[in-house]
Amino acid sequence: MPGSFAAAGRRAELVAWYRGHGRDLPWRRRTDAYAVLVSEFMCQQTTVAAVIPYFERWMAAFPTVRALAEADEESVLGLWQGLGYYSRARNLHRAARAVVERHGGEVPDDWDALRALPGVGEYTAGAVVAFAFDRPAPVVDANVARVLARWMDLREPVDSTAGRVALREAARALQPEGAGAREINSAVMELGALVCKPRAPLCLACPVRGGCRATEPELLPVKRPRAAVTEVTERRAFVVDTAGLHLLRSTGRWRGMWILPETAAGGEIAHVERYPITRYRVRMEVVRQSPAEWSGLRAFGWDEVPSIPIPSPHRRAIEALVAKGRAVHREGHDEV
DNA sequence: AACACGGGGTC
DNA sequence: GACCCAGTGTT
Numbered sequence: 001m002p003g004s005f006a007a008a009g010r011r012a013e014l015v016a017w018y019r020g021h022g023r024d025l026p027w028r029r030r031t032d033a034y035a036v037l038v039s040e041f042m043c044q045q046t047t048v049a050a051v052i053p054y055f056e057r058w059m060a061a062f063p064t065v066r067a068l069a070e071a072d073e074e075s076v077l078g079l080w081q082g083l084g085y086y087s088r089a090r091n092l093h094r095a096a097r098a099v100v101e102r103h104g105g106e107v108p109d110d111w112d113a114l115r116a117l118p119g120v121g122e123y124t125a126g127a128v129v130a131f132a133f134d135r136p137a138p139v140v141d142a143n144v145a146r147v148l149a150r151w152m153d154l155r156e157p158v159d160s161t162a163g164r165v166a167l168r169e170a171a172r173a174l175q176p177e178g179a180g181a182r183e184i185n186s187a188v189m190e191l192g193a194l195v196c197k198p199r200a201p202l203c204l205a206c207p208v209r210g211g212c213r214a215t216e217p218e219l220l221p222v223k224r225p226r227a228a229v230t231e232v233t234e235r236r237a238f239v240v241d242t243a244g245l246h247l248l249r250s251t252g253r254w255r256g257m258w259i260l261p262e263t264a265a266g267g268e269i270a271h272v273e274r275y276p277i278t279r280y281r282v283r284m285e286v287v288r289q290s291p292a293e294w295s296g297l298r299a300f301g302w303d304e305v306p307s308i309p310i311p312s313p314h315r316r317a318i319e320a321l322v323a324k325g326r327a328v329h330r331e332g333h334d335e336v
Numbered sequence: 337a338a339c340a341c342g343g344g345g346t347c
Numbered sequence: 348g349a350c351c352c353a354g355t356g357t358t
Contacts, residue, residue, distance in 0.1 A: 142353075
């Protein structure tokens with residue numbers, strides 16, 4: 001059949017390459033399903049290099065499903081602080097509790113049962129089946145999508161319905177009959193990370209270049225056009241007294257984390273922090289206010305601030321304002 | 337099908 | 348600056 005995907009015939013070369021060149025990542029040293037689940041949650045939309053230190057700290061703090069299930073949300077968010085996409089932390093926490101309640105504390109080996117856990121989508125369910133239990137499952141992350149799109153010369157956007165279907169079927173065709181899913185799926189991912197890179201793919205070093213149909217691999221994968229960036233401005237209060245820094249427990253975007261409260265007050269802008277968030281570009285203007293103008297805030301001593309969960313842009317603004325405060329103090333004129 | 341959701345790295 | 352990343356949930 002013209003256009004059929006013949007990657008299955010290249011499994012041996014791919015796995016041989018992986019055995020020689022695959023990286024020694026912390027979660028590849030273990031196959032217990034809980035460790036796989038944690039690493040997969042952390043790796044969602046996040047680079048491997050950023051995840052490694054978080055993974056090590058997490059596994060030390062919460063070594064088992066039960067340990068995580070019994071933890072409180074504050075410490076869970078604290079360990080996740082700085083990784084972004086905090087709903088992953090809340091979902092992983094809920095997933096651990098669901099595993100205890102529904103499955104007696106054992107992470108299930110069944111795709112549908114996995115998929116039913118909070119925060120577990122098609123990708124993560126497949127990853128746990130393959131990496132923890134070494135059973136066949138399509139595992140399509142951004143690396144695999146890029147490798148397969150080039151391999152098949154797929155011109156359909158990989159984030160369209162048609163593109164996703166094509167990729168899932170190709171990934172399915174790549175699976176071995178019995179054992180070996182762990183290695184083959186790891187190998188395709190690793191090929192994407194090390195050789196079949198987003199820009200400037202190293203085709204001369206590719207173990208499957210003989211089977212690749214891409215004529216212009218650097219132009220693949222095709223993606224749907226992205227939404228335009230919108231500028232937004234918000235104003236927040238920096239509230240400090242002798243008790244320390246007064247923060248608000250967020251109920252919105254950064255639910256459960258501690259943030260600078262939004263304010264309508266005018267006055268001098270003490271600091272401007274700019275940060276991107278998905279399709280927005282936020283200009284955060286910070287003004288100094290006194291606790292008398294607020295209720296519902298909680299004061300933290302300055303020694304506590306480093307260890308509580310605060311989203312990165314807010315933490316950066318706080319650090320900048322503290323530095324400015326110190327500078328004023330040094331100059332000796334505290335007419336702030 | 338489109339959008340919200342973070343933060344850090346790369347070129 | 349633009350683009351990318353071991354995606355998922357909601358609308």
